[in-house]
Amino acid sequence: MSNEQSSTPAPSESSPRSEARAAEVHAIPSAPPAVTAVVPALAESLPDDRYFNRELSWQDFNARVLALAEDTSQPLLERAKFLAIFASNLDEFYMVRVAGLKRRDETGLPVRSADGLTPREQLAYIAKRNQDLVERHTAAFELGLRPALAEEGIRIVNWSDMDGPEQLRMSNYFSDHIFPVLTPLAVDPAHPFPYISGLSLNLAVTVRDPEGGTERFARVKVPNNVPRLIRIEQRREEREATFLPLEELIAAHLGELFTGMEVTEQHAFRVTRNADFEVEEDRDEDLLQALERELAQRRFGPPVRLEVAQDMSEHMLELLLRELEVDPHDVVEVPGLLDLTCLHQLSGVDRKELKDRPFVPATHPAFGERETPKSVFATLREGDVLVHHPYDSFSTSMQRFIEQAAADDKVLAIKQTLYRTSGDSPIVDALIDAAEAGKQVVALVEIKARFDEQANITWARTLERAGVHVVYGLVGLKTHCKVCMVVRQEGSTIRRYCHIGTGNYNPKTARLYEDLGLLTADPTIGADLTDLFNVLTGYSRQDSYRNILTAPNGIRRGILRYVAEEIEQASAGRESGIRLKCNSLVDEQIIDALYHASQAGVPVDIVVRGICSLKPGVAGLSDNISVRSILGRFLEHSRVFHFKSSDSYWIGSADMMHRNLDRRIEALVKVKDPKLTRQLDDMMNSALHPATRCWVLTSTGEWAPSPTSDSEVRDHQAELLKKHGAAG
Known part of the structure; x- marks a missing residue:
């Protein structure tokens, strides 16, 4: 090193x-806060509504992941993978981003996003959009993928769909493997409402005493140390595979957990808790011990989302809201299976023709x-x-x-x-x-x-x-x-x-x-x-180097300097250009500098996987900026920065976000060998090729699939697999 x-x-x-x-x-x-403008006078000349909202842009990203799951040209089991990725992405979004907005809203401080929204306004937009996305996500599974998989002999069934021998086999499995680890927790004057751990799947159950008619609530946690999707067949080498969700198996046998009681109602639910904690870092305290203390508290974070089955009764939902202290706006109704991260399990089915070709x-x-x-x-x-x-x-x-x-x-x-x-x-x-x-x-x-x-x-x-x-x-x-x-x-x-x-x-x-x-x-x-x-x-407190840029003190400064050079070149009538590839583009100073570059006539081409707060194609502001997003088999993760007038290529770990540029140690290195810069040039040319399959960001915030003609479509990642000779 x-x-x-x-x-x-x-x-x-x-x-x-x-x-x-x-x-x-x-x-x-x-470093000092990021939101101060590079040159205040220049920032003041730009319109106030020049940024897309970060959180809503993230939702757009997850919608693009969902679009891959809906794409019938994708192999079936890869579509299942993208449905699972969408679900896990959304879990983390609630645990971190929504949790952070809630905390800022509770402080009552007038903290607004770059596009001028208060935390409460952002939470309202997020709740509505996520409910729509969840319904679309469920439909993609229930109406699209589930029947398509069934046609290929891969079934995810309900208890009632199974024949007698299958139910008997699963009942024996329940008795031997599931029943011993279940612990039904009653709620009554002697039993307080149990703690519900984050992201755990649970059954809310109502039981009635047949003698007195008294109804009680109980909670049954679906164990997370056994497979969520239970494969019914005994022989794993069979091409066909039938799976039963674990909560279906438990629900069918609730009578064994509540002997002598009548089960009148049962519904699945799931709680997401705030995981956006920060370590109180004391220079006189061992950092390891401080972090371990905070980790122990993470599991007790306040709820930020309650997912419930769409058929849950009103009185059951009211009980959960009251006992969990969840705001009704934080309820997400799921019209199908909860927690589709379980679809990752399907990757274990040995059906190569339903997956991407291995390499x-x-x-x-x-x-x-x-x-x-x-x-x-x-x-x-x-x-x-x-x-x-x-x-x-x-x-x-x-x-x-x-x-x-x-x-x-x-x-x-x-x-x-x-x-x-x-x-x-x-x-x-x-x-x-x-x-x-x-x-x-x-x-x-x-x-x-x-x-x-x-x-x-x-x-x-x-x-x-x-x-x-x-x-x-x-x-x-x-x-x-x-x-x-x-x-x-x-x-x-x-x-x-x-x-x-x-x-x-x-x-x-x-x-x-x-x-x-x-x-x-x-x-x-x-x-x-x-x-x-x-x-x-x-x-050492050094922050200037020979051939690398580092954060928190040097990366933003270095990028802005290179952008300024391109502006000078364009203003003098010389050739200029900026090409960026990153995961997220949020930092206001960087975005404003790119706007000024566009106004000076500098062509700016951006490839961003996830969040983008920059508005491209706005007349007089960003006419010369294009933004596209490539999602596919591999997660696009590299960060590349190219400045044409100096033909400078930089690669490294930093995204264009406040946290990367101000609160992290990051490093970018200048790639100088012409043979290697040609390699980077070829990669960027492929990503920006007009026929490359991607989504293009419009000035109104829509992500439009491109190109529109199927005959011209090329796959950037498939082309790189061929070029590098990765063997299939």
Whole structure:
């Protein structure tokens, strides 16, 4: 990760925990708020209604995911996958974004969005739109996918749809596997209403005493440690597959849970709770302990959504609203199965013809054949390498880089950031091997990575036990940059080998996420990463570098400088242009700068996967800006920035959002090798090709499918699979 000549400190005699605390105490300061304009006079010249609402734009993104599930040209089981992704996306949206809006609304502070809406106004728009999307989502499953799957012999049935032998088999399964783990919880003067955990599926049950006629409420939690969709067949190799939802099985046997009572009513419901907590970071407190304390409280966050079956009775709904203290506006009625994230299970059905054609990522030519690998160090001494996942194999590039470093006697040190990694991580294993071999290994494990906090705490402790110097992150900032440096003794010199990427060091997501990574032995980048790691692990407050831009102090400033250069070029009548590829475009300063570039005549082409607050194609404001979104088999995740007049290409971890530019440690690196910039140019040309299947954002906020002629459609990701030689 960094070159360890004079800038590398000697191994510390202090404990890893004390090193982590030292890094926290001397954390670099946060940047000032992002919403101040670059040049106030210029911002004042722009219209007040120049931004789309961030939250509503996110809903548009999830609607595009849903459109993939509705697309009959997609393989059936891939459509099921997109329905599940839509559902899990919506869960997180409520846990984080809606929860944040609710908190701001409750404070009563006049906090408005960039488009001028109060939190309460945004919540009203969100509630209406999400109810519409949920109904569309259910229809896509119940009216589209479910019957189409049934035609292929893959059925998801109700209890009443099953014949006698099937019901008998499932009753035996219930007795043996489900009944012992169920705990019905009654509600009466002696039994208070039970705690309902977030995202758990539950049955609300009304039972009547046949003697006195008294009715009572009870709750039965659907266990989450058994499959939600139970496969009825005994032989898994059969092409046909029939599944019964677990809640259907439990509902059919409620009489066994309430012996002697009459079950008069039962309905499924699900609660989503606020998971948008923030650690109260005290510079004198151990950050790990503070986070663990907050994680213990997350499960008790207030409800932000109540999903109920559409046929739930009014009196049952009123009881749930009262006991859970849920606002009626937070109720989402689902006209079908609740929690369609369970459709991920269908990927286990062995029907290759109903899935995308499998592929094997190609080994990058620079690293030899898969079976006969070349030395990564020898390769990088010959020149930089740009890897493009998942088309280029992660295991034979980045993973091989760390594994070879761990086994190489000439390697003195490895430094790496870890934001999210897999449960079985060869990267972490290699770092442990390196530490046990006596190398100096430093890992910055970002334990504040949302929803991966507990996993990262576990990794951090595992690494510590192996002798790795672990830093837990910086107070007030998340370390989101994807950087790694290997320091190697080569004769009388020290050489630094570096990787800067756009995606996590996670071999599993590297097969699903589209990402870029630069592997290099460039001395200036090595010097930059040395300085950056000194910021991350020590006392340095440096914020200017040679060949990288970093947040929170440098990325916005650098991007704005490059945009200003394009404006100057266009104003002088010279060729100019800006091309951006990112996940989200929200930052007002960046958007305003792009508006000014458009007004100066600079062509601006944007590829954004998710949220976009910029309004393209508005006369006099953004005539020269186009925005498109590509969704498909792989999750488009790389961030690329191209400025035509200087022919500068930058890649890195930062999206154009306040959190990335102001509250995270991020890094962008300039790609200088002409061979690699041509590779980036080809990728951007493919994404922006007029015939590439995408959605195009209009000035009114609509996302229109493009192109309209089927005969011209090309698939960007399929073209890259062919180009990289990924084997099917």
